[in-house]
Amino acid sequence: MAPGNGSFVTEFILVGLTDQPDLQLPLFFLFLVMYMVTMLGNFGLLTLIVLNSYLHTTMYFFLFNLSFIDLCYSSVFTPKMLVDFLSKKNTISYMGCMTQLYFFWVFFFFFFFFFVVSECYVLTSMAYDRYVAICNPLLYNIAMSPKMCSSLMLGSYLMAFSGAMAHTGCMLRLTFCDANTIDHYLCDILPVLQLSCTSTYVNELVVFIVVGINIIVPSLMIFVSYGLILSNILQICSTEGRSKAFSTCSSHITAVSLFFGSGAIMYLKPSSAGSMHVGKISSVFYTNVVPMMNPLTYSLRNKDV
Template sequence: MIGRGMAFGNSSITVKEFFLLGLTQQPELQLPLFFLFLAIFVVSIVGNMGLIVLIVLNPHLHTPMYYFLFNLSFTDLCYSSVITPKMLVSFVKQNIISHAECMTQLFFFAFFVIDECYILTAMAYDRYAAICKPLLYQVTMSYQVCHLMIVGVYVMGFVGGMAHIVCMLRLTFCDSNIINHYMCDIPPLLQLSCTSTAINELMVFIVVGVNVTMPSLTIFISYTLILSNILSIRSTEGRSKAFSTCGSHVIAVSLFFGAAAFMYLKPSSASMDEDKVSTIFLYHCEPNVNPFIYSLWNNDVHIALRKNKRKICFLS
């Protein structure tokens, strides 16, 4: 028997396309799940696009906080669009993806997920500057600084995505071409490799370690300082206002990093089917709920919605 880390030599046949097995193979679940995830995808598109349009159209939302929220919605919109369409295909027919398409999907998935980590980090720092250093806020969070932070966010996403792809392109797939997943994710691809995956596993450890540890530590320090500052405020009204400016972001951070921890900190004995189920919240539900988190508890967004309703009514 040939081990996973060994090549097949001259008799090997390099795989040019993959078959995505999908979320489930139970026929009676295919159609209900198709409509469920289609509905989730549509709500995600409408919610994130709506928030993007509101921020663009309303000058009072042209602040650092909403600049980062604009990029968060854009990122959520993109990475759900990278994953969901192919997943929907697997519910209605055989889902075949070429090697090039698979690598492209994996790159953009890694790119946008890493972006989201750092955008949430930038938003935490913005709240720290607004609450703990209010007199210096205009200087600390100038538009030049915000633009540089966002450039840094996308650079980190690009570097992380390229690191995974460069390592993945060195692998040879010459045995099975069936990916036990609904997307081209790293763990199921490594299981199919007939060459050594040691470098890939090391790269996963480095990229995930850096892009989880740095944002988590920054967010933790920011909110520790914010909480300390809020508790020093004597007036109940002042505390309430400070908490309200951070509440939605704390919920979004908790959902994202909580889902990521649940996904990546599972026991190594967990099966691939369990892994597929655990990814659903992070990949599909989390981008769907962010627009509602930031709109339900945000008075500025409520004002923008009312203004745009009036414009629509006037034009009609």
């Protein structure tokens, strides 16, 4: 996109989830309820795990990190999204957009992308934890030692930090001239790239590589883990034992499918204007639905909780 009159963008206009006025108020209440459930569910699970020494185990260590991540990154954009449902003109400054995209201004200025990628690897670690618990129960305490769990989480955060820094550096090199309307309800990477009046080839390449690695690699590891788990479950003679093993993994499979599936639809495709509507709908799942579902599925189906 070539610059028109040499002016530069100082604010962006967010189209939102829909441009139909009749749907704004119902969507406001829908997402308000979802956000409240997300906050209460994740904060409640965090509090329960901290206060109850019985839950100080490996599985709940990963659940604690998952709830913390969901609590954080769902708050990057949801408050702004709720305000926009009630506003006539949904604008956000250039620096505000960059802040919303990369820095989490509520909880210690972490990165939005940092939390999303962290969740990818936390879910992967949980799949590995279930694999060891079901397929090698006698070696569980050794394979999932506190040192091993800490290393898995440290690796998750390091991968997330490096990916977020790569996106930050690439995004800040862009120039935005005349176009300032973002066809989205948040300042996500691909919709913002469409507005740049400079080449976005490097940015799209970084998105494809970084996001591809952070979706494909964890997905393959999870599929391998659950393939081995299913193979082991089918060898269980007891119907009750087989049912218990399936129940243990079903909630994790549901969360993983929604999270990685919607993320792949959003990011692993060309950033064309025609595909933004599908991407906008799919992003609702990994930004709103999954953080709300995680504490519900893991707590309601868990007898310990």
